[in-house]
Amino acid sequence: MGFPIDRRVRRLTVVSVGLAWWSVVMTCVIYFALGELIVDPGSGNRWGVLAAASSALVVAVASIPLVDDRAARLVEVAVRRALLRRIYGADTLVARSELPAAGRLVSAATDGADKIAALRGGFVATIIGAVTTPLVVLVVIGLTIGWRVAGLLFVLLLLAPPVVGGLQRLFQRSSDRHRERSRRLAAEFLDALRGLRTVSLYGRVDDHAAHLAAASESQRRSVMRLLLGNQAILFVTDVVVYGGLAGAATATAVHLGSTGQLDAPRAVALVLLAVLLTKPLDHIGQFFYIGMTGVAAEKEVAGLLPAEPAQKSATEGASARSGAVSCGVIDVDFAYPDREPTLIDFTLQVGAGEIVALTGPSGAGKSTVLAMLAGDLVPDRGRVEFGGAPAHGRAHVAIVHQQTHLFAGTIADNLRLARPDASEAELWTALRGARLADEIAALPRRLDTEVGEFGTALSGGQAQRLSLARALLRDAPVLILDEATSHVDPRSEELIAETIASLAGRKTVVLATHSPRLAALAHRAVDIGSTSRHPTESVIDDVEMNRETETIRRVRR
């Protein structure tokens, strides 16, 4: 399976199987000791053997869950880490758009990792144990009672898989149909719950409840018919495998015992050992579910991970703090995957300390140019320069987008995304720069106010100013604003405009905007419509994360 297994996990599996074998051997010793004690409860050293074997058994049997847990934890961490690398490795706009749905990734990293851990960290060892421990028991029987008995039981044991397997295959189609119908019914139920909003707004819930009941009832009836035949497997297994092994062992014991070839203790032990042979069969049924879900989870995770591991190393964190530098994109081509080119042979140069406004119709490529400067897109051809030399935008640019995602946490946490080691004073300076300090100071918990999903909601304008404060905290030489004020109230826009104006000369600013107030701040305006030589009609404007449905959807304008 696509997922790599640590050498340590393999070693732990071997240890687990070894412990299982040891436990079985000790169990056999216990049975023999019991046999002796049944005949002669006074034999002192047999009690000693019983006690010793029991202790050894207990130690072995108690160690197995610990060993399995260790292996499972190693696997779980490895799976989660691989998925995290996949997620954080998507560090460009295009890579993010190719990321699988968030729901799948999150579920794989939690439930999926858990199931794979159960599979690799315990199930595999259990299955290997279940298959091999009967052989260990047969060897013990061979050594203590006789190889002919062992051979007879071995042959009977070999019957079990084809009998059980054959019956299972006989009912395979009906079992599959049953599983498929159960799954469909479960899906219908979930769908009915999802559709409850609409159905209730249309006043039709009673109809649907009745439909649900009828569908469940008809499925139940058909499944019960299926099971009438399907469950016969239980009867056959009991007679052939359980009855066969126990019967053969007892008959042999009686035969050998009545002819004086076997003493009483070993006769009893033989009966008990035969039952021991059938134990694994019980457990395989129980663990089947773990196996199936684990394999399914492995398949899902393999589908989410890329074929080759990420080539590039983690992107650098710190910014190149310096005064304003010049920046530009030179002779760049760019086309989004499967689309007409957005930019062909495009050049934009911005001088140090300049404020440049990008204008042009929606979809012409403004966001593309800005993303390229910020290092969020790699041009197909051409280069991105800072201070005259090719460089990665991440270190030189701080960007404010049209909408800001606030992470779960405090305002301070969100600001510190830009600089984890910033002091409180530095946070306030940045907030003052973005003209948000007074409003934050007015909050009861100030910087420690919880924001994001479960916290206080900041207004659109406040969130944008917070984003600006974060960008200022980053203290990068270039500041980019991509339609930063289009969803913002007029007062916030005015404050943001003041902030930008105050940066003239100290930072290089590139902004894309429809707002006349912001465009007026620019030293120079560049119209994308006329300079991108092949403007296209309908272009992917931006890849927008729709938080409601947790999918990445390309927004068409």
Place this chain on the structure above:
Amino acid sequence: MTEHTLTDGRASQTRWLLSFGRPVLWPLLISIACRVAELAAGAALLGYAAHAAVSAVTTGSGSAVSVLLVVLTLAAIRGVFHYLEHYTGHWVAFRVLAMMRVFFYRRLAALAPAITYRHRTGDLLGRVTRDIDRLEVFFAHTVVPAVAAVVMPSGVLLWLIVIGYPGVALAVGVSVVVLGAGVPFVGRRRVGRNEAAIVAHLGTVSAHLADSIAGLREISAFGAAPERMRTLDRVERDLAVRRRVVARWSAARVALTRVCQVGALAAVVVTAHAGGADAATIAAMVAVMFATFPALEAVDAFAALLGSTTSSLRRIREIADGTSDTPGPSTADAWHPPESAPEIRFDGVAFAHPGRPGRRVLDRVDLTLPAGGFVGVVGPTGSGKSTLGALAARIWDPVVGRVLWDGHDLRHIPVDVLRDRVTVVDQDPYLLPTSIAANLRLGAPEATDERLWEALHAVDLDTFVRAMPDGLDTAISDRTLSGGQRQRLALARAILHDGAVIVVDEGTGQLDAATEARVVARLRREWAGRTVLWITHRESTLDRCDMVCRVRDGQVIVEESTASAC
């Protein structure tokens, strides 16, 4: 949780389960009886086998063939009861599952649609579905073996007393109590606490990861990935610690079980010998004791699932026992609105979501929508415009103020009448997984095919549907319809429902400009004389409105439209 409330909770949960399980009581009892018979057959088989083996040695005689036949017969009897137990068990399982699902649907329906707008509804529903499955497993597969684990050993005790070995009966009795009521419950509370912590941690990981994915652009821009991963490392470490605790308790229980099992067998040997039994009889009793072990192991499964099953039940009941956010009026207060389109007035309305009372999504809204008017409501995401529509449709009641229909509070209109008079089109429309016709008839079950085609024509979908081989009976699947087509189908469905008030929330967002203009013009004609609330974030459709409201950060500003109504 104090001991007192714990037992209270458990008593009430058990009562609820019992009352719920009444329809399946008889099959449940039959299943238990079969399991007991199966276990008894198994014990008889082992007892007989051990006795025969030892007798053959001590008496020097015995027929291998007749022994084989007896064992096979007992195995067959065991097989029959095994089969019956599982068959009735499945009967119970499917009945319980169906009953739970329908019950839960009905309860949820009584709380809908408000409950479906709760934050993270998808998670909630997924979790409850898993809870229902867990209850089914418990009811149908865990309870039976657990009860049999009490009945069967009692039978063994009875047998021992009857054949005259009270000493052995005592030894067996003590062992059964220890193995059945003691060991399986060792450390459960501590394990339960740790398991709850593990679930909470996984929830933290989920939320953290979902947050990271949503804000991945920001994380990349600031190179904050290593820091984000470091935050999770702390959670990982605690997770590992807690799992180890659970594993250790599991190991302890397994160890204790083995010790007690060996001890039980030894005790039987000693007491049987003291009671004067011969070797063959002692062997038989040891074998029977041995046969009770699988029965008792079922209690372990019961104990393991008890905690999670109780919390599943609690979660289901929390929702099922809830009360509606929008209760209907008493018969004295009830007012039935006439068929005509009303004037809808928002009078000093404020609204905040139940979970977040501090954040007002709408505040001090005074707004009058004229009768029969086509009113556009525009604003950015999160501004509160969708909430205006939700209040007009009485999905929620305002926290402050009233919403009036021709001067009457919406709270005085019976809910089913209101649902009939108000049509709502959602942002991301839900379509039934059946046919196009079934979807269209959702709001108008009596509509003729002719009416269906008229509605499809109004939204420009008739050509498309006519081109499909099954026409109106075409099945809907994820791939049949594009986003724009789904939206138009939802609009056609709304046309057929034909309420006096129509609320459309981002109804044409996925259509291209030309189609959108065409559809909106036709809707305008179709809905002349209805009060329409047209919610959108795009300015392009607003010129067809009689009135435009701008919503920003919970405040509503009214602008009169310059273009006159069509």
